[in-house]
Amino acid sequence: MAVKRTKHAQDDALPPKTMANVGRHLRQRRLELKLTLVELSEKCGVSFATISKIETGKVSGGFQTIYKIARGLGLLVTDILEPDVDQDEKIVLRRRGEIEPHRTSLYDYYPQATRVHGRLNSSIMVVHTKEVPDRIDWSNHEGEEVVTVLSGSIRLHLDGDEPLVLEQGDSACFDSGIPHAYVCTSTGPAEIIFVSTRPPHGAPT
The missing domain is CATH 2.60.120.10 (Jelly Rolls)
Structure with missing residues (x-):
């Protein structure tokens, strides 16, 4: 069954609830890789100032911006956008x-x-x-x-x-x-x- 596609937007804004954990995940991954903000900026094409503000929750990034940063960190964007699941869960259902x-x-x-x-x-x-x-x-x-x-x-x-x-x-x-x-x-x-x-x-x- 085809997905119903709505009017395209270049950089859909992410809801505040979603953004609450995004910055934390991005910063954690960047530190794991021992990357500076400048080094990550060069890898993903997003300014280091914007990355810093997203990491600290001072600004909400659109999906395309988060997508670029996640890719620069070697992550799938759903790694940081999808909610965590209890590791004891046997099945995850999405309607x-x-x-x-x-x-x-x-x-x-x-x-x-x-x-x-x-x-x-x-x-x-x-x-x-x-x-x-x-x-x-x-x-x-x-x-x-x-x-x-x-x-x-x-x-x-x-x-x-x-x-x-x-x-x-x-x-x-x-x-x-x-x-x-x-x-x-x-x-x-x-x-x-x-x-x-x-x-x-x-x-x-």
Whole structure:
């Protein structure tokens, strides 16, 4: 079933309740990686002043800004936007009406039920960009990624490899540590679902 897509916004504002924990997660990850604000700024293309204000809760960032910072830290954006789940939970359920989309100028994300043991991430994504993104906007994060095209068609770009065209029903699996990007090749927006894995918490990266 296709996701109902609303009017696109380049940088949807995140609600205050969501932003409350975002800065803490970003700062914690940055310190784990021993990155200065300036170093992170150079990696993600967001000014160090903005990163500092987001970390300390002095300003609320839009989704696209948070997306860029998370990518610079090697995180999936849902790592910091999705609520934590009790590790004793056996199943995480998300009803269709509970899915809130997050948008960037390239993609619209519809996070699916995730977070059991923190090892899996799944989102439906609407790909509307028809141009190859700037390299700073390519993604890379720990683990593996599986993508399946639900409707339309895309071109999968992997750093160092020839682009792959995926039609409806096609799928691909790759090392998500390799910089990658999706481009829509169909007349209308393409819809995909991707599942990403990550090492268990505390495992070496």
